[in-house]
Amino acid sequence: xxxxxxxxxxxxxxxxxxxxxxxxxxxxxxxxxxxxxxxxxxxxxxxxxxxxxxxxxxxxxxxxxxxxxxxxxxxxxxxxxxxxxxxxxxxxxxxxxxxxxxxxxxxxxxxxxxxxxxx
Amino acid sequence: xxxxxxxxxxxxxxxxxxxxxxxxxxxxxxxxxxxxxxxxxxxxxxxxxxxxxxxxxxxxxxxxxxxxxxxxxxxxxxxxxxxxxxxxxxxxxxxxxxxxxxxxxxxxxxxxxxxxxxx
DNA sequence: TTGTTACCGCTCAAAGATGAACGATGTGGA
DNA sequence: TCCACATCGTTCATCTTTGAGCGGTAACAA
Numbered sequence: 001x002x003x004x005x006x007x008x009x010x011x012x013x014x015x016x017x018x019x020x021x022x023x024x025x026x027x028x029x030x031x032x033x034x035x036x037x038x039x040x041x042x043x044x045x046x047x048x049x050x051x052x053x054x055x056x057x058x059x060x061x062x063x064x065x066x067x068x069x070x071x072x073x074x075x076x077x078x079x080x081x082x083x084x085x086x087x088x089x090x091x092x093x094x095x096x097x098x099x100x101x102x103x104x105x106x107x108x109x110x111x112x113x114x115x116x117x118x119x
Numbered sequence: 120x121x122x123x124x125x126x127x128x129x130x131x132x133x134x135x136x137x138x139x140x141x142x143x144x145x146x147x148x149x150x151x152x153x154x155x156x157x158x159x160x161x162x163x164x165x166x167x168x169x170x171x172x173x174x175x176x177x178x179x180x181x182x183x184x185x186x187x188x189x190x191x192x193x194x195x196x197x198x199x200x201x202x203x204x205x206x207x208x209x210x211x212x213x214x215x216x217x218x219x220x221x222x223x224x225x226x227x228x229x230x231x232x233x234x235x236x237x238x
Numbered sequence: 239t240t241g242t243t244a245c246c247g248c249t250c251a252a253a254g255a256t257g258a259a260c261g262a263t264g265t266g267g268a
Numbered sequence: 269t270c271c272a273c274a275t276c277g278t279t280c281a282t283c284t285t286t287g288a289g290c291g292g293t294a295a296c297a298a
Binding site: 005032037038039040041044065066067068 | 284285286287292293294
């Protein structure tokens with residue numbers, strides 16, 4: 001089994017690839033907000049994705065804004081994202097089931113407590 | 120809105136209180152495993168709970184094992200746990216809904232991709 | 239032109255989380 | 269009895285993550 005940390009990192013990579021495929025002109029801050037990590041963290045994963053050749057820097061279209069980049073998925077980036085999708089989905093479905101069980105057991109607990117108060 | 124970190128900490132406190140109410144003789148390692156944080160982290164929250172008077176150290180029953188403690192909820196600890204339950208449940212239900220949406224959108228994406236391959 | 243404001247990518251000190259290792263204690267077999 | 273081993277709570281060097289703040293650029297108003 002791969003480590004918890006590796007999985008979280010993979011999740012983040014996947015989320016970033018997904019968001020960028022949809023809109024390559026998102027800023028680092030927007031990405032950070034959307035995936036739920038810090039700006040520093042996003043900067044780091046973007047570098048990693050560029051390093052791996054999954055994302056390349058393009059020009060920001062609107063008015064050639066020199067401050068910012070467009071983060072464009074390369075063909076390999078697109079392939080990578082597709083490959084990650086299933087594993088990600090499986091992981092999220094497991095989380096979903098776990099959460100479902102936890103919620104149910106909490107509700108049982110609350111109900112039991114409510115009854116006790118009545119008696 | 121309280122910070123993300125505060126919420127996670129509150130979640131951990133709640134989980135620990137819940138587990139200890141059910142079984143006060145869990146070891147720090149067992150707790151760590153069950154709530155998904157490190158042993159160091161559990162040690163830290165246990166100290167915090169004891170400091171707040173929500174948990175007190177009791178004797179481990181079986182054969183008076185001097186190495187270990189029983190972590191017993193005080194009345195205030197029980198009250199605190201009840202108070203945290205609803206907030207925790209609400210948070211988990213929100214997470215549940217979020218996860219549900221994410222999973223659905225992923226499935227749509229995979230289906231679209233599958234169709235494209237066929238054509 | 240000259241300020242003011244806002245946001246960009248990027249950095250790094252500070253804060254947080256981790257888990258291997260330690261001394262102490264219990265267990266079971268030689 | 270003695271020894272080897274397992275597990276206890278606890279510590280702390282190490283790694284990870286955070287987000288305020290920096291220098292730079294754009295947009296707008298005066």
